Amino acid sequence: MIKIQLVDDEPNILSALKRLLRPQGWDVHTYETVESALQGLLEHDYAVIVSDYQMPTADGVTYLQFAKQRQPDAMRLVLSAYGDRNSMIKAINQAEVYRYLSKPWDEYEVVAAIKSAIDLYELKTENRRLIAEIQAQRQMLWAREQELLRLESENPGITRVKRDTDGSVLISDQ
Amino acid sequence: MPNTESSVPEQEKLNERLEQANRQLLQSEKMAAIGQLAAGVAHEINNPVGYVYSNLQSLESYLSDLFRLTDAVDSAASIDDLRAIKQNIDYDFLREDLNDLLAESREGIERVKTIISAMKDFSHIEEEEFKPADLHRGIETTLNLVNNELKYKAEITKEFTDIPQVECIISQINQVVMNLLINAAHAIDNFGRITIRTCHQQDKVIIEVEDTGKGITQDNLNRIFEPFFTTKPIGKGTGLGLSLSFNIIEKHNGHIEVNSVPGEGTCFRITLPASQPPGKTDSKTDHGRI
Numbered sequence: 001m002i003k004i005q006l007v008d009d010e011p012n013i014l015s016a017l018k019r020l021l022r023p024q025g026w027d028v029h030t031y032e033t034v035e036s037a038l039q040g041l042l043e044h045d046y047a048v049i050v051s052d053y054q055m056p057t058a059d060g061v062t063y064l065q066f067a068k069q070r071q072p073d074a075m076r077l078v079l080s081a082y083g084d085r086n087s088m089i090k091a092i093n094q095a096e097v098y099r100y101l102s103k104p105w106d107e108y109e110v111v112a113a114i115k116s117a118i119d120l121y122e123l124k125t126e127n128r129r130l131i132a133e134i135q136a137q138r139q140m141l142w143a144r145e146q147e148l149l150r151l152e153s154e155n156p157g158i159t160r161v162k163r164d165t166d167g168s169v170l171i172s173d174q
Numbered sequence: 175m176p177n178t179e180s181s182v183p184e185q186e187k188l189n190e191r192l193e194q195a196n197r198q199l200l201q202s203e204k205m206a207a208i209g210q211l212a213a214g215v216a217h218e219i220n221n222p223v224g225y226v227y228s229n230l231q232s233l234e235s236y237l238s239d240l241f242r243l244t245d246a247v248d249s250a251a252s253i254d255d256l257r258a259i260k261q262n263i264d265y266d267f268l269r270e271d272l273n274d275l276l277a278e279s280r281e282g283i284e285r286v287k288t289i290i291s292a293m294k295d296f297s298h299i300e301e302e303e304f305k306p307a308d309l310h311r312g313i314e315t316t317l318n319l320v321n322n323e324l325k326y327k328a329e330i331t332k333e334f335t336d337i338p339q340v341e342c343i344i345s346q347i348n349q350v351v352m353n354l355l356i357n358a359a360h361a362i363d364n365f366g367r368i369t370i371r372t373c374h375q376q377d378k379v380i381i382e383v384e385d386t387g388k389g390i391t392q393d394n395l396n397r398i399f400e401p402f403f404t405t406k407p408i409g410k411g412t413g414l415g416l417s418l419s420f421n422i423i424e425k426h427n428g429h430i431e432v433n434s435v436p437g438e439g440t441c442f443r444i445t446l447p448a449s450q451p452p453g454k455t456d457s458k459t460d461h462g463r464i
Contacts, residue, residue: 012222016229019271019275081224
């Protein structure tokens with residue numbers, strides 16, 4: 001199941017977002033403090049993390065930077081009421097956020113942003129899975145090749161034995 | 175002196191112009207302060223507006239679910255069909271959550287209302303006469319307005335005791351308190367504590383604003399009430415806040431003191447008489463002192 005993490009110091013924001021995302025059937029986890037959200041990162045793998053910008057103790061960009069180290073695949077989004085240029089630049093350059101959403105938000109806007117973030121997340125994880133698969137296959141092929149080379153060097157010609165259609169070994173005198 | 179007689183009207187005229195200039199200065203400092211607060215206030219309003227707006231959209235979808243059920247009352251073949259729809263729309267959840275949704279939205283609107291009325295109270299221009307006022311209410315109003323500047327910098331502690339009403343121009347006292355609170359927040363580097371105390375001694379009322387910020391060095395301490403003196407970066411302060419605060423308190427026949435230990439914090443203490451001495455409360459002539 002797709003897991004979404006929401007971080008905002010305002011509990012009412014969290015419940016409003018939870019309501020909004022409920023029909024999507026995602027597993028939505030909400031955190032009111034950066035500390036508890038960090039704890040959450042240890043326990044769950046998230047597809048998408050949506051964080052407020054201005055929070056006590058640490059700002060959203062700092063938090064997302066942490067999250068980027070812990071879970072590099074999770075897509076990072078900022079949902080902020082602040083929207084000044086500096087905070088956006090920081091969010092993009094330092095936390096490499098995928099989207100910068102502003103409060104107040106539109107249902108469509110938030111859901112669409114999270115959906116396309118999930119698509120990218122799935123693409124990333126799928127990509128990683130495929131790369132691992134290819135590497136495993138390559139490894140296998142290489143091992144097989146090595147075995148053939150070994151056999152050939154011990155018994156020259158053994159890898160080039162000729163057979164006829166029913167599998168009998170053909171021995172030809174040269 | 176030979177020219178005494180002719181200079182008296184001249185001097186009066188000059189005094190009047192000085193008064194007017196001072197009045198304008200006070201008003202423009204107030205407006206500058208509001209301007210500096212604007213970004214924070216926008217943030218403070220956008221948060222509740224954000225979730226109220228979002229809740230309304232959720233409410234819309236809840237309602238369309240509920241209508242699906244009520245519309246089916248006419249069209250459904252059997253009571254089991256209705257039960258199926260009820261199950262399908264997660265009726266129990268809707269019922270439960272609707273209450274929360276409405277309560278939270280109402281709370282959000284209340285917050286916006288509080289901020290707007292705080293801004294209105296604060297920017298009052300016409301309220302320029304001495305009237306008995308509740309200082310605690312004034313402090314609360316001011317806190318609502320600057321909440322956004324403070325809450326990420328400090329924990330606010332209020333130590334209020336019973337104090338009598340104070341004869342003052344409350345909008346000006348609010349402005350002084352706001353200046354002190356914002357200075358306190360600016361003095362704190364990471365996260366600290368700001369304590370607001372009130373008490374009274376005989377016919378004097380005392381307000382204290384104490385912070386755990388970086389403190390003021392002895393050199394600066396002598397200059398903080400000078401106009402245009404500021405240690406804040408450009409754009410963060412006009413250098414007029416404390417100087418105007420000083421004048422406002424003086425005009426109220428009170429005094430403002432400061433106690434600061436570099437590295438530990440600063441405490442500003444305002445002492446105001448609960449009632450103004452007779453003959454001093456005519457606001458028109460008193461403006462000249464600002």
